[in-house]
Amino acid sequence: MEPNIAYIANLIGDTARSRMLTALMADKALTATELSVEADITPQTASSHLNKLLDGELLIVRKQGRHKYFQLKNRQVAELIEHMLNVSASISSPKIVTGPSNERLRKARICYDHLAGELGVKLFDALVREGWILERGSEELVLTAQGHRSLSQLGIDFEVLNKSRRPLCKACLDWSERRTHLAGSIGKWILNDALKRQWAHQDLDSRAIQFTASGLNAFNKQYRI
Amino acid sequence: MEPNIAYIANLIGDTARSRMLTALMADKALTATELSVEADITPQTASSHLNKLLDGELLIVRKQGRHKYFQLKNRQVAELIEHMLNVSASISSPKIVTGPSNERLRKARICYDHLAGELGVKLFDALVREGWILERGSEELVLTAQGHRSLSQLGIDFEVLNKSRRPLCKACLDWSERRTHLAGSIGKWILNDALKRQWAHQDLDSRAIQFTASGLNAFNKQYRI
DNA sequence: TCTATAGTTCGAGCAACATCGAAGCATCAA
DNA sequence: TTGATGCTTCGATGTTGCTCGAACTATAGA
Numbered sequence: 001m002e003p004n005i006a007y008i009a010n011l012i013g014d015t016a017r018s019r020m021l022t023a024l025m026a027d028k029a030l031t032a033t034e035l036s037v038e039a040d041i042t043p044q045t046a047s048s049h050l051n052k053l054l055d056g057e058l059l060i061v062r063k064q065g066r067h068k069y070f071q072l073k074n075r076q077v078a079e080l081i082e083h084m085l086n087v088s089a090s091i092s093s094p095k096i097v098t099g100p101s102n103e104r105l106r107k108a109r110i111c112y113d114h115l116a117g118e119l120g121v122k123l124f125d126a127l128v129r130e131g132w133i134l135e136r137g138s139e140e141l142v143l144t145a146q147g148h149r150s151l152s153q154l155g156i157d158f159e160v161l162n163k164s165r166r167p168l169c170k171a172c173l174d175w176s177e178r179r180t181h182l183a184g185s186i187g188k189w190i191l192n193d194a195l196k197r198q199w200a201h202q203d204l205d206s207r208a209i210q211f212t213a214s215g216l217n218a219f220n221k222q223y224r225i
Numbered sequence: 226m227e228p229n230i231a232y233i234a235n236l237i238g239d240t241a242r243s244r245m246l247t248a249l250m251a252d253k254a255l256t257a258t259e260l261s262v263e264a265d266i267t268p269q270t271a272s273s274h275l276n277k278l279l280d281g282e283l284l285i286v287r288k289q290g291r292h293k294y295f296q297l298k299n300r301q302v303a304e305l306i307e308h309m310l311n312v313s314a315s316i317s318s319p320k321i322v323t324g325p326s327n328e329r330l331r332k333a334r335i336c337y338d339h340l341a342g343e344l345g346v347k348l349f350d351a352l353v354r355e356g357w358i359l360e361r362g363s364e365e366l367v368l369t370a371q372g373h374r375s376l377s378q379l380g381i382d383f384e385v386l387n388k389s390r391r392p393l394c395k396a397c398l399d400w401s402e403r404r405t406h407l408a409g410s411i412g413k414w415i416l417n418d419a420l421k422r423q424w425a426h427q428d429l430d431s432r433a434i435q436f437t438a439s440g441l442n443a444f445n446k447q448y449r450i
Numbered sequence: 451t452c453t454a455t456a457g458t459t460c461g462a463g464c465a466a467c468a469t470c471g472a473a474g475c476a477t478c479a480a
Numbered sequence: 481t482t483g484a485t486g487c488t489t490c491g492a493t494g495t496t497g498c499t500c501g502a503a504c505t506a507t508a509g510a
Contacts (some may be wrong), residue, residue, distance in 0.1 A: 012234035
């Protein structure tokens, strides 16, 4: 038999569960209670949903004291959610409502482990313009020799990155901008570096990334945005 | 608001609808009745499901006389389904049952527009071994100069392929083999070429690709499998 | 030991929706 | 015009499963 995609899709296809999954796209482990708040349901209901998601192997859980920390099982699952976000965003009928909290999400947010939103797209454009990465076709990205040099100077350790089997650069479609932004281990490094330098911090309650005024300046300068 | 992934997921998450979608992965337009047979439901029920899939913009339809031909809306949708097949296949609980008709599917099948299954993986391995394509990391593929030469000799027209914004080579994870096979416009060309040369033909009732004995020989020889 | 918090299990209520029979419309081929 | 085929609309039925209140277990802290 072919794999049963209805099972997985049905799992994601519930409003409460899909909200939990989307919340977990921030790549942060969340507790059952936090997720119940996120999904706007009671803890009992959340407990039932979380068990289903565990059964379906979309989540993993770590127990710490009286807390349970849930997170997405792996990158494959995260990429599936991302894919669904993209397809959903390209649909016309259920209109996308604009709100104040979404303004921040649209500006800059975390997409599993790299920067997305307006700033993510700007970053990508700048890297291409400066010749650090090269677009081959519309989906394939290549790091140039110059990009390698420049990023090394910024402190990236390619020795470490090359050890992982993950590609350095990867194109990721942005659902709010409908444009490409940078994923892959370099994308991850750039976000982590900005957080480490305290140019920005992640919102406690959402996937939004808040840049400080000076942090944004430094970030823009560093990447010629 | 973030895009509503529950809506799309819920659409795919019904057994009947998911069967229809999987059937359409063969990239062939099917009529409403054919799809109702595929999903094992009455035409009335199928009609209702197909309308929902149209509303959700997962399908498009062409009317021809008293027939209605449905197909997947675009490659993005097909890739989403493929992604779900992969995630589903990597789940342990709902075991994959082996059956006679699946034997053929596992050997060689169409994955939207390129070759998948055992033969697809073998093809990929051969192309890498012969140095026609290069694996960078685990997901990124590059066409080598030698690959360009060799494929040109086989009749591929890179002028045409380069016009499309689609990447030449792309890695696609195979749900039955759990290994990489070749997608992208070259993958598409190779399959089409084999069909054109009548080395193989597509099953009428499924996504299986049937090679003739001599066709398989020629195919293996051409690509050093 | 007592209390507060995190998470669970059970059961009942309720709404959503997949399903099909019956009947209807549209098209094609005589 | 008649009959056959493809597809749809309508209404009734039944099941699934999301939901929460109530009561429970488990852990942490004092």
